[in-house]
Amino acid sequence: MTPFAALTVFAGLPVRDLEISTPWYAELFGRAPDGHPTPQIAEYYLAESRAPEEGTLQLREDAERAGGGLATINVPDITPVADALARLGAEFATQQFPIQAETVSAVTVGTFHDPDGNAVTIVQPHLR
Template identity: 30%
Template sequence: MAITRMLAQATVTDLEQAVSWYTRLFGREPDARPMDGLVEWHLAATFGVQVWAEPDRAGRGTIVLDEADLGTRAAELDRAGIEHDGPEQATSSRILRLADPDGNRIVFTG
């Protein structure tokens, strides 16, 4: 068996609120709505992010995304009105942490 695609998932309480927030995060509307309660952003040919409405499990996820330029990403987040504390030094790299409206962590690393 060969795994050829990966989708990270954030579980949320209010799908339309989350779609608005993730649309600002990624700078574009979702690429797919494969079923009720699920939206997807295809970030490359073989990976992406799903946002799934399941209130009982909402807010407990973490998505880590590699980013070439954290300073540029921070500026884009500022323009999109997404709160963050800016890039910070971690043990082996720099990271930029933020949270969606349900508290799911999004961590850009670079």
Template identity: 30%
Template sequence: MTITNALAGVAVDNLATALPWYEQMFGRSADARPMADVAEWKFSTGGWVHVFTDADRAGASSVTLIVDDLAAHVAALEPLGITPVSKRIGDYVKTAIYRDPDGNQLIFTQPLKNTY
């Protein structure tokens, strides 16, 4: 078996309520709406984020997304009123952690130079 891609799922209580936040976070409308209660964003180098209605699991998801310029990403979101709940710098990456309106965790991370 060969895995060729990944789809990260984020459970929300109400997609209609969550959708504007995710559109701001990703800077665009969903790339696909395969069902009424699902929205998906595709990334240019592979992978998808799949946001879907599931009231029982809403708020328990965590997704890590890799960016090439974390500072620029954080700065672009600040005027929209979206700020990280924490920032961290480790030995290999720096991160900004966000929470959506349901409490799901979105972690944006940038590898530090010469670490991978």
């Protein structure tokens, strides 16, 4: 076993005002947050199962750090994400890159910035 083996990865983005950011992400994801563990946190469970241990994006109200966050989300199809971002007026251009992997032939990648300036990269792997 490797010295460091993760069971899951949890991404958090700092935002200035949760009352502004939450509706924007709700429009992007097509639903209200799945959880609010504290008044300063909104969580979206992104796996199809909506199980938090399988993938969570957490918005945390933290004005000092807002806009400096980075997150990468793998999706099976990037098109619905691009459509939602277009409705929100967010810039989102994608590029496809070949990959020399056993199960993936290429990836389509695009990055958008949320209203606070956090960068979120969306990746669609193209399976062999």
